[in-house]
Amino acid sequence: MNPLAEKYLRKEFLPFLFCPGCGDGMIVQAFLKAVDDLGCIDDLAMTAGIGCSAWIGVYMNVDILKILHGRAIPAAIGLKATRPSRKVVTFTGDGDCLAIGGNHLLHAARRNIDITVVMVNNQIYAMTGGQVAPSTMLGSKTQTTPYGNIEKQLDGCRVAIAAGATMVSRWSTAHLKPLIKAFKTAINHKGFSYLEIISQCPVQTGRYLLGSGSPEFNLQWIKEHCVKEEDPSQWEEIEAQGKIPVGDFLRTERPEFMEEVQRMNRRVKEEQARGGDR
């Protein structure tokens, strides 16, 4: 067994419930490597919704809240508001984050609260048997779109940038080194960090969308289709070729929500001590 697994996993929950060749296990390992390098395992707190990728956090020996489908981000906001010293990380999937929880993503990004949202994108609702998701490619045949998907896919990174996130990255399971680096940046970043990971799902995406259920084929597909391009103005050209731009897209500074709350509280208390009502 991997030394990282020996050190940080909950042995009683093993083996992973992920299918053979699933990218989620690779993400567990990449995240643990980042946490091991930073040495911040005791400061972490996690929330997770529903879906394959929501199980990523459950296997690690960290405090975790498992929440209703799509509500992982509001729970993370609550956790951060009550324990500002904890580094809050949310593992969510494309259905959890963009479909049912899409609204929460917008408002968490708008507030710029200091949480890290890791969105694992496998382009399908995998756990429930391969239905169409907001991130499914145009024209894909899934269980619920047998004649091809006619809806344009929703790009989580564009949404996060537009809503006001201060760190936005997209990497894939074929880019583990930059992914580990992005994890470290996201955990230490003061503000809302959105990290999307293109992950392979051989059993659903592979079989129904790409044409092969082999893990090797799926990882190769990701390797071939993810192109490093950090300039958003070039994305349309890449996407027109059916490829996915990856990279560290955005890193800026903006006042953080919990710091603003504390500043407001101090200001109001001072005003009240002086006799004013606000």
Add this chain to the structure above:
Amino acid sequence: MKAAEKIEIDRRYCKGCMLCRYICPFDVFEPGEQRSDLDYLMPRPARIDNCKVCGLCESNCPDMVLTVVAKEKGKEKE
């Protein structure tokens, strides 16, 4: 150049996805005949002499079951 003493595969949790064979640049693995406790055919580090301990199989293993044990320094040429 580093060399591997052994490659351990935890038979309790291996799911036989063969990503180690795909990812290995030195063609160390091949499909084995032994089954893991989860009843999947496990990979076999057949050509372990090729291994340069790059650690790619270890970091790409989705079930975190692989460990590459490097030979101690000075013993590489044995």
